[in-house]
Amino acid sequence: MTGRRVAARLPSIDLLRAAAIVLMTLVHFVENLAGSIDIHDGPFIGANRYWWMPTGFAAPLFTFLSGVSYRLWADAAAARGRDSEEVSKITVRRGLFLILFGFAFNVLVWMPEDVFNWDVLTLIGTAMLALDIARRTAPAVGLVACGLLVGLAPILRAVADYRAFWTAGFYDYDFTLGDVLLGYLATGYFPVFPWLALPLAGFLAAPLIYGHDGGETNRGSKASWRESPLVIGSLLVAVTGIVMAGRPFVPARLITHDRLWAMFPPTTAYVLGTIGGGILLAALLHGTLDGRPSGRGPLLRIAGAMSRHSLTLYVLHHVAHVWPLWIAGLVTTGDPDGLWQVATPVSTAVVWSAAFLFFAAWLSERLDRPGTPSAESLLRWLCDP
Amino acid sequence: MITTSQIPSTAPPITAEVFPPATRFERLPLDDGGVLELAIMPLPAVNAADHDATVAELVGKATDWASATTLGGDPPLVVPLYGTHVIWSQRRAAVIGTADRLPAMQAAVADFADREAELRDIERRIVSGLEHVDDDAALAFEFDEQSLHRRRELAGRFREAVSLRQRLVVLAPAIHRPAPQPPTLAGQLGERLRDRTRVVERLEHAVEQADLLERVYTGCGDRVAEFVSSRRHATLEWVIILLLVVEVVLLAVDLLATHTS
Numbered sequence: 313m314t315g316r317r318v319a320a321r322l323p324s325i326d327l328l329r330a331a332a333i334v335l336m337t338l339v340h341f342v343e344n345l346a347g348s349i350d351i352h353d354g355p356f357i358g359a360n361r362y363w364w365m366p367t368g369f370a371a372p373l374f375t376f377l378s379g380v381s382y383r384l385w386a387d388a389a390a391a392r393g394r395d396s397e398e399v400s401k402i403t404v405r406r407g408l409f410l411i412l413f414g415f416a417f418n419v420l421v422w423m424p425e426d427v428f429n430w431d432v433l434t435l436i437g438t439a440m441l442a443l444d445i446a447r448r449t450a451p452a453v454g455l456v457a458c459g460l461l462v463g464l465a466p467i468l469r470a471v472a473d474y475r476a477f478w479t480a481g482f483y484d485y486d487f488t489l490g491d492v493l494l495g496y497l498a499t500g501y502f503p504v505f506p507w508l509a510l511p512l513a514g515f516l517a518a519p520l521i522y523g524h525d526g527g528e529t530n531r532g533s534k535a536s537w538r539e540s541p542l543v544i545g546s547l548l549v550a551v552t553g554i555v556m557a558g559r560p561f562v563p564a565r566l567i568t569h570d571r572l573w574a575m576f577p578p579t580t581a582y583v584l585g586t587i588g589g590g591i592l593l594a595a596l597l598h599g600t601l602d603g604r605p606s607g608r609g610p611l612l613r614i615a616g617a618m619s620r621h622s623l624t625l626y627v628l629h630h631v632a633h634v635w636p637l638w639i640a641g642l643v644t645t646g647d648p649d650g651l652w653q654v655a656t657p658v659s660t661a662v663v664w665s666a667a668f669l670f671f672a673a674w675l676s677e678r679l680d681r682p683g684t685p686s687a688e689s690l691l692r693w694l695c696d697p
Numbered sequence: 698m699i700t701t702s703q704i705p706s707t708a709p710p711i712t713a714e715v716f717p718p719a720t721r722f723e724r725l726p727l728d729d730g731g732v733l734e735l736a737i738m739p740l741p742a743v744n745a746a747d748h749d750a751t752v753a754e755l756v757g758k759a760t761d762w763a764s765a766t767t768l769g770g771d772p773p774l775v776v777p778l779y780g781t782h783v784i785w786s787q788r789r790a791a792v793i794g795t796a797d798r799l800p801a802m803q804a805a806v807a808d809f810a811d812r813e814a815e816l817r818d819i820e821r822r823i824v825s826g827l828e829h830v831d832d833d834a835a836l837a838f839e840f841d842e843q844s845l846h847r848r849r850e851l852a853g854r855f856r857e858a859v860s861l862r863q864r865l866v867v868l869a870p871a872i873h874r875p876a877p878q879p880p881t882l883a884g885q886l887g888e889r890l891r892d893r894t895r896v897v898e899r900l901e902h903a904v905e906q907a908d909l910l911e912r913v914y915t916g917c918g919d920r921v922a923e924f925v926s927s928r929r930h931a932t933l934e935w936v937i938i939l940l941l942v943v944e945v946v947l948l949a950v951d952l953l954a955t956h957t958s
Contacts, residue, residue, distance in 0.1 A: 387843065390841075390843045391843065448842075450929075450931065467947070468950050471947070471950050472953070493949070494950060494954065497949075505946075519846075
């Protein structure tokens with residue numbers, strides 16, 4: 313293999329991204345529509361039910377895969393002889409587009425006062441800009457950056473007084489430069505520290521998982537066990553356990569969450585565990601799915617379509633449940649937030665999320681038709697040469 | 698005197714059993730790991746009138762026998778010399794002559810076969826090496842991150858190129874060695890075989906091709922070393938930059954948090 317290849321979609325990545333979309337839809341529908349119903353000891357399902365923990369993988373998986381996909385795309389572009397400057401331009405445009413799109417999304421979905429809540433779109437936009445630098449530097453630099461992002465996050469949260477920005481499980485900031493910048497760096501929903509480590513980890517792990525030929529399989533290569541994604545993923549999961557066990561020795565000031573495994577704020581164990589889990593899942597699925605000679609079945613076909621339109625589905629799944637929630641709250645209680653987390657029982661929210669997913673599967677395949685407008689087509693129209 | 702063009706081309710394929718009973722067969726191991734089968738055929742005692750016909754028949758049979766290993770390739774060479782004949786192909790050869798001349802002929806053929814086999818093996822390796830030159834030549838000019846995983850592969854090809862050059866350097870004096878003076882049958886036979894198989898010209902071409910390979914992969918090696926060295930420095934610089942950024946972030950967060958509170 314000479315590294316020359318045609319960029320082809322990998323079913324394993326599509327399936328993982330579709331799984332992240334399913335988990336994301338489920339967690340948002342259930343927590344936003346029914347998060348406070350039948351919960352006696354806290355407002356969030358995620359913080360009170362261990363069986364709900366897998367839903368916490370949605371955002372990490374999504375961000376991890378953004379790094380993986382970027383690496384495969386950039387490597388394929390380089391292999392096709394595309395100029396590095398051109399790749400940079402596309403990357404920076406896409407990053408800026410996602411950041412602006414994220415702000416617009418925050419205003420339209422979460423109301424204008426939440427424009428700087430630093431949601432996942434602004435994180436992925438920032439990640440695009442960072443990955444363009446990572447692309448030009450040695451992997452060791454990315455690795456050091458990952459370590460700094462994960463290791464410094466608790467310190468930054470302690471310095472910034474993370475708890476002061478969060479009330480009743482929600483990020484609450486003032487419209488001041490200080491709060492906005494602190495939110496971006498450490499205290500928002502998806503701050504750079506430590507969330508940027510996930511796309512960066514995906515970017516660094518992609519060649520180990522999919523080979524330097526980008527998915528043509530790395531079987532038969534002489535990579536040592538140190539470069540095995542299964543070993544690295546397992547080590548990260550093991551380190552997660554050690555970090556959890558070492559919690560009693562961590563200074564109290566650095567602990568910003570009562571639980572060992574939490575998403576807001578992302579505990580060190582959570583970040584390491586989701587990175588390790590992401591690497592393991594991607595490597596295992598790559599080994600089982602991508603080498604199959606038979607074509608895609610209906611499940612993989614739908615997963616592929618959903619994966620291709622993940623940005624559109626991200627926006628739509630929020631619009632589909634948050635806008636009705638605001639409108640119904642305004643109509644019935646006079647306050648748009650009136651029905652927040654108490655709109656329906658959990659079972660009804662699950663049914664609604666399932667209904668949305670069926671709609672999403674149907675819609676995704678139709679969005680593949682040429683000329684059909686979507687968030688992805690807008691991104692390509694604006695950012696690609 | 699019988700030449701290649703005079704060999705009856707319609708002769709049916711023959712097996713070794715049809716050679717005269719006095720024929721001996723030897724298997725000579727060659728430098729390239731192969732084996733040369735050598736048929737040593739003393740001329741039977743015949744009257745002068747039948748001599749040419751007998752020789753022509755033996756040469757024809759030997760040629761067919763030698764042809765069996767060169768299917769689709771060049772026909773065996775027939776080298777007549779002072780009433781003797783050598784039939785030569787890459788894996789089979791036959792010497793035909795009077796019994797007193799056969800040992801010298803056998804030694805000459807064995808000596809030549811070794812060198813020719815070595816040259817042929819080098820040529821084969823060069824051809825397979827040249828197949829990669831188109832892809833690799835760009836890396837002799839510029840090396841980048843995307844090509845880093847090919848370092849070992851390029852190093853292997855560089856080693857192979859140096860090995861080929863070394864073998865050619867060893868082989869050249871043996872091929873250019875002058876024939877003994879005064880001329881002997883073995884010496885003359887070696888010269889004839891060398892001329893007919895164009896060993897000298899092939900050696901020159903092989904040297905040029907091996908030079909090309911060596912130049913390309915020396916260039917690749919230089920570019921790889923330069924790239925790895927500059928990459929190491931750049932990595933260190935980037936790590937320092939990252940640490941400075943982190944320091945700035947820590948200071949900024951501290952200041953912002955103080956200001957906010």
